[in-house]
Amino acid sequence: MNDGHDVLVIGAGPAGATAAGLLAQAGHSVLVLEKDEFPRFHIGESLLPAGLPVLERLGVDPAKDTFVYKAGAEFVCEESGRRGVFVFRESLPGCARHAWHVDRARFDKALRDRAVALGAEIRHGATVVDAGANGDSVFVKTREATFRGRYLIDASGQSRLLGRRAGTLKPYDRFGHCSVFTHYEGLGDAAVEEIGPTTNNIRIMLRPEGWGWIIPLPDRALSVGIVGRTKMTPEDLERGLLESPMVKRLTAGSRRLATHVVGNFSYRNTVPSGARFTSIGDAACFLDPVFSSGVTLALRGAEAVADKLSAALGNGAEADPALLHDHDAGMDRAYRTFAALIERFYHTNFAETMFLGPVDDQPLRRGVMSVLAGDVWREGNPFQEMLLAAKRKERAADAGRSGHAN
Numbered sequence: 539m540n541d542g543h544d545v546l547v548i549g550a551g552p553a554g555a556t557a558a559g560l561l562a563q564a565g566h567s568v569l570v571l572e573k574d575e576f577p578r579f580h581i582g583e584s585l586l587p588a589g590l591p592v593l594e595r596l597g598v599d600p601a602k603d604t605f606v607y608k609a610g611a612e613f614v615c616e617e618s619g620r621r622g623v624f625v626f627r628e629s630l631p632g633c634a635r636h637a638w639h640v641d642r643a644r645f646d647k648a649l650r651d652r653a654v655a656l657g658a659e660i661r662h663g664a665t666v667v668d669a670g671a672n673g674d675s676v677f678v679k680t681r682e683a684t685f686r687g688r689y690l691i692d693a694s695g696q697s698r699l700l701g702r703r704a705g706t707l708k709p710y711d712r713f714g715h716c717s718v719f720t721h722y723e724g725l726g727d728a729a730v731e732e733i734g735p736t737t738n739n740i741r742i743m744l745r746p747e748g749w750g751w752i753i754p755l756p757d758r759a760l761s762v763g764i765v766g767r768t769k770m771t772p773e774d775l776e777r778g779l780l781e782s783p784m785v786k787r788l789t790a791g792s793r794r795l796a797t798h799v800v801g802n803f804s805y806r807n808t809v810p811s812g813a814r815f816t817s818i819g820d821a822a823c824f825l826d827p828v829f830s831s832g833v834t835l836a837l838r839g840a841e842a843v844a845d846k847l848s849a850a851l852g853n854g855a856e857a858d859p860a861l862l863h864d865h866d867a868g869m870d871r872a873y874r875t876f877a878a879l880i881e882r883f884y885h886t887n888f889a890e891t892m893f894l895g896p897v898d899d900q901p902l903r904r905g906v907m908s909v910l911a912g913d914v915w916r917e918g919n920p921f922q923e924m925l926l927a928a929k930r931k932e933r934a935a936d937a938g939r940s941g942h943a944n
């Protein structure tokens with residue numbers, strides 16, 4: 539038995555490392571248990587402007603070997619030849635005007651290293667097999683040891699340990715569930731020029747099986763993948779996206795790396811927090827990644843939890859089951875906003891009219907851009923309010939249906 543930490547955190551990804559670093563910086567003792575050694579591969583390479591203040595606060599340096607400047611997003615339909623470019627500087631005021639694409643192995647290690655520098659203890663090779671809250675303490679079990687503390691944060695990503703244990707996960711049935719992707723190294727000059735070395739927009743391709751991405755990475759690398767609503771295989775990538783003329787052109791002469799399949803996603807933990815515990819990042823919610831929201835929501839959610847929990851640990855209020863109710867409501871607003879947009883992306887002609895069509899309505903464009911920037915906690919974005927109002931109506935209509943996270 540190992541006692542004595544204020545906070546036990548499961549997982550050292552962006553959510554866990556951020557929460558651990560900020561809590562340690564505030565003077566609390568934090569132990570993070572992480573199953574993998576870092577650096578380790580992870581998908582999820584395109585960030586949004588709304589996450590940048592968290593990186594600045596942590597003191598993570600946007601180093602050239604890890605970060606690529608991202609001006610915005612380009613939506614492309616190769617079949618029709620239509621495309622639309624949305625840049626973050628078009629968004630409503632109050633949010634950063636750009637974002638980054640990152641090599642996740644290096645990015646996650648940089649966040650982990652900052653958490654350690656700020657005072658968190660991180661143990662790698664420590665796979666958590668059970669965890670929970672027991673009255674006046676919390677516990678985390680690995681195969682080798684049991685740890686006790688005052689508060690438990692589940693940042694285990696798609697392992698979503700607490701949600702699975704409690705049976706509180708609900709799927710988003712109508713979103714993408716599976717992805718298959720690969721990387722290329724050594725892009726040629728023509729590809730770098732076509733991508734636009736000063737803009738590096740993510741390209742989101744509207745495709746029959748779902749959607750595809752093209753993300754420029756440091757050192758002339760490219761991430762290419764597709765997300766679909768059914769099970770996907772490497773053959774789907776070969777016969778689908780990699781046959782695209784644009785992908786062929788951009789990757790000509792470069793080296794292809796391994797193919798990965800990641801599935802079983804789009805879900806939400808309907809009870810993310812309670813007495814002495816919370817879930818953050820993908821352990822709380824995983825939305826279809828079409829709008830690159832995952833890391834940003836993980837960073838922002840972790841930061842907000844760290845601030846609230848830090849104050850509560852200071853005055854002994856961390857056992858209050860309602861401690862994070864306001865925070866959960868704030869995250870709920872963010873999840874519902876993106877969920878409403880994703881719903882429209884898959885099930886209406888919104889993507890064709892909004893992302894591929896000429897949109898001359900400047901206030902609307904700015905509102906859309908603010909949501910795409912992840913600036914979803916602000917007031918006064920009529921587009922976001924419209925999305926949320928429509929969502930409330932759909933929820934009311936769906937009230938009879940159960941087992942649905944939307």
Ligand SMILES: Cc1cc2nc3c(=O)[nH]c(=O)nc-3n(C[C@H](O)[C@H](O)[C@H](O)COP(=O)(O)OP(=O)(O)OC[C@H]3O[C@@H](n4cnc5c(N)ncnc54)[C@H](O)[C@@H]3O)c2cc1C
Pocket residue numbers: 548549550551552553554571572573574580581582583584585586664665666667693694695696697699717763765800803818819820821827829830831832833834836
């Ligand atoms: C195909 C795809 C594309 C994506 N694209 C984007 C994108 O472009 N932009 C974006 O922002 N997001 C994207 N995402 C989402 C993004 O990857 C996640 O939202 C993000 O990684 C969440 O961070 P996290 O810290 O919550 O989880 P993770 O980054 O997954 O970290 C969780 C950590 O917990 C550890 N862990 C798990 N189980 C245990 C255990 N039992 N014991 C100990 N440790 C454990 C893991 O090893 C891991 O290090 C994408 C996801 C997918 C699947």
